[in-house]
Amino acid sequence: MSNDALRATFFAECEELIESLTEGLDAIAQGDRDKETINAIFRAVHSIKGAAGAFGFNDLVAFAHRYETVLDLIRADKLDISAEILRLITRSSDALAELVELTRDTGSASLDPVQDLINDLESHAEAVKAEEPPEPDFVFAPLSVIQIDDPSPTPSGFVIRFQPTAAFYTNGHEPARYFAALAALGTLSVACDTSAIPPLTDIDIDENYLRWTLTLSGDTDADAVKAVFAFAEGLCTLDVSPLADAQEPDTSPEPTDPPASLFGIPLDLPPSGPATAPAITEPTTSPAVPNAAATPAQSAAKAPVKTATTLRIDPDRVDRLINTVGELIINHAVISQKLAACGINNDSEIMAALDDYRYLAREIQEGVMSIRAQPVKSLFQRMGRVVREAGEATAKPVNFISEGESTEIDKTILERLADPLTHMLRNSVDHGIESAEKRQQAGKPAIGSVRLTAAHRSGHVVIEVADDGAGLNRERILAKAIEKGLVPADAKLSEPEIDALLFAPGFSTADSVTNLSGRGVGMDVVKTTITSLGGKVGITSVPGKGSTFTISLPLTLAVLDGMVIGVGSETMVLPLSSVVETVRPSRSDIHEIGPGECVLSVRGTFLPVVDLCQLFGLRPVRAAAADRSYVILDASDTSVAIAVDAIWDQRQVVIKSLEGNYGTVTGIAAATILGDGKIALIIDSEALVGLVAPRRTSRPLVELEA
Known part of the structure; x- marks a missing residue:
């Protein structure tokens, strides 16, 4: 195995050890002072130190050594886990994780940023050792007592x-x-x-x-x-x-006195009896590590422990396998379309066999996707460090609570969630949680709570960041937006519209720039990143009770369920997750409200109409309103009616990225290959709504019949 491969294995193992370390510290914080918990923490730090030394990561070794010295005193019952000590070892865990990440990314790590922490560790260790009586000296002499x-x-x-x-x-x-x-x-x-x-x-x-x-x-x-x-x-x-x-x-x-020789070989041993040696x-x-040599008494005393086995796979191999499965799904679509063109009935035996093929391809696809799926546990543990650091920076005591850490999500999505969640959690601590004094005045516990949860819902991963703070001050948000010129001074906005202003570029309610906020880029990053992943962000807030930010994401980025539509002479795909319903309205349901603007009446609600033909510069096959179909989309908490020429099918499609060859195409998320070999563009629902919101044209989006 090459040195690079060994290093990669080392850092992968470090991630697992840091997870174990964080779990142990969380257990201690909740009152579990069991010896085995403390031993597990010590083993994790010791293992990182030992492996780091093999690679010559001296700074990492130096910090881990000081950290494990304090942990060794704790497990030897020489140092009590007071609130101060718990805070010290938790901060040390955060610092160790950051040093590991820095070493992985840059090849080295400086101890300068953690020098104060090192001083604290050393001072506590020296204080304990100063109180210890000198240990008895003894010598271990082979073959003697x-x-x-x-x-x-x-x-x-x-x-x-x-x-x-x-x-x-x-x-x-x-x-x-x-x-x-x-x-x-x-x-x-x-x-x-x-x-x-x-x-x-x-x-x-x-x-x-x-x-x-x-x-x-x-x-x-x-x-x-x-x-x-x-x-x-x-x-x-x-x-x-x-x-x-x-x-x-x-x-x-x-x-007895030690023998003069062993196996006929003279031994030069010190005289028997008391001797001195360095203590x-x-x-x-x-x-x-497990060993079969344990005694029966030990085996009976301890219940068998299941050992979780993991298999590390090169990500490139997984990606190639995913691409092959994608081709399998495309091949199924090709066969299906050719059989349909031959006039074969759906109830024929060959079509039944093709359905079995489709189910099998779907199972293989889901199995392959699960290989790349990873639990959010490691990400949530990193976010715990973010909350603790933000609490220290703002002098606000905050409890961090995480739920659903076993929820699995595509590794590609998981890696890109770190920045959005970091911004959201910092905002929750900085803007959401009140100071201890204000909380007590409001009848709340002095210590605030920030909760991070993950769960699977309806084919999506839903991540929520909730706090029990003061909630959104919508009057202040609207005033800041007017001050920055983001909305007119006489604007009358609903609560969801005011909440959406938080995601505007450059928007911030902070009075001054700090290490945590004030530059107006945090929530903009959240919106941009989540949208690029095919997800959406929602906000709910109750004044005085707190706020909840909800992120909804697809389970995978490789395959999606889509609606195949006709737009002019082109075939396109709408993500099914954004589709609410399809309608075929009468002429009286479409109203022109101004130059180039129409709305569609749906059960007493008026929705803006978006004509994809006009938007993409295509000629509609059917210009009359009565001959066109409308797809109701819900994106960015905004519903719109998409005018299309035809709705062909609902099917699973394989996502093919366009960015490598064409860069970012506004309004288009990716492309796919259909069963007839044609390429269909996949529409970006979120970007589509943002693209047409400010649009004003001199021509009506839909040509109405006279």
Whole structure:
């Protein structure tokens, strides 16, 4: 595997580890102080540090080392998780994630922006270590017994039988460091059994032949002893028995002087007896991996854990597969159209077989799309960092709540959602959430809430950003719009129309420019990005109760359900998600209200009429209003009536991008290939409404009969 491939794998694993880290911190914030939760957090940071060191990412290693030092103190119960410490380790998690992203994007990361955070981590670690008593010194001598402090038996304590597996060593573990950690719990006696060592010629260097019997005396409990070996779980055989209940005779080797030779090879060992060596202050551990060598007692005590398996695939391969499935769908349309041209009845056997082909192609397409689908969990976790940073920048305490993190969405869409959601969440904190004082005056909790949710609804992914703040100040929004010349001074706008002003380029209600807002580009970016993805944005707001921004997006960008229409001599496709209904009105339902402007009356509601032939410079096949069909579209919370010459069919079409060859074409989203081999343009409903809204022409959009 090439170095680039290894780096890509490293950063992919970092994303998973940061997800695990964030989950653990969220659990702690909700009151879960379980040892395993803290151990999982430590393992994630330690794994990132170890792998980053292999690639020479020294700054990333340096920060992760300081971070894990504090986490190690927490898991050793030397540092309590107070509100200040929780905030510190959460900020450190955010910083670590940002350093990983920066290293991935640029190849390196500077510690300058996080130097204050590093100082905080070091100061807390030094404060704890300054209060610690010096650890007992001991030496681990092979084939001998080590006596630490007082080896005499005491009424309380434990007998620990410990035998590592080969995987214990390949994962970077060292028994002496575990013994040092045990020595901190009481008086420890260590005996090594070498009886299983085979002759030198039969030794497997990848195997382990040593086992230890340790006697720990002192006032401690079994949980504390087992916690020392937490990171060796699955990598060793471990038995912890109370000292008072140990009834079987002690079969551990008697303390003897070390032998002069081993397998006939002279050994130059220090004299037996007490010796001194530099104290070992902290255990170095690595993530545990499952091992079949666990004892039956351990297997019975622990329920089987399902391990989720993942398969990393080159995105180019997935894209090629998706394109092939698209060709399969097009091929089905070609066969269907040729059979219809031959006059074959729909109830014939061959048409029934073709229907089976269509269902099978649809299932394959959905299966392939699910490969590229990813849960929004990683994106939502990044947004949690955005909310915390915005809360600190505005001095507003904010709780971030996320729901529906398992909701899956196309990877292409997921990658482009980061910027829109960042702007929306910052606006919710900066403009939506009030200060703690104002909230208390309004009878609200001092801490505001921002909720980010995702769910599947009617073939779409719906993402909502909701806050419990003051809601939209529509009077202020309208006044700012008039001040900036976006609407006339005497404009009478409805609430949805006022809300839509938030998405206007350059619009902002901020009185001054800050790091979070004031330049009027945030919500414009949201609107532009979501529209380019084939989605739409909606707003609901109740004064004093808060606001909710709703994003509706297609599940995939590769295939869509469309309505095939005739526009002049051309065939086009309207996204079915924007179509409300189709109507064939009478002459009396169409009204000309001014030069070049008509409206269509539909059940007492008047809708503006858009003539696609005129808009795209085509000649209509049927100029008379009574001979034309109308498609009612709902886009950008605005309904319009589209005048077309024919409505042919509803079918699934494969999206073919035009941008690579033609750039952005206003009003056209993409193209597709029909069953007869013709190319049909896919209309961009959102852009179409924005294009015709200010349109004024001297000719009527629809020619009415006299």
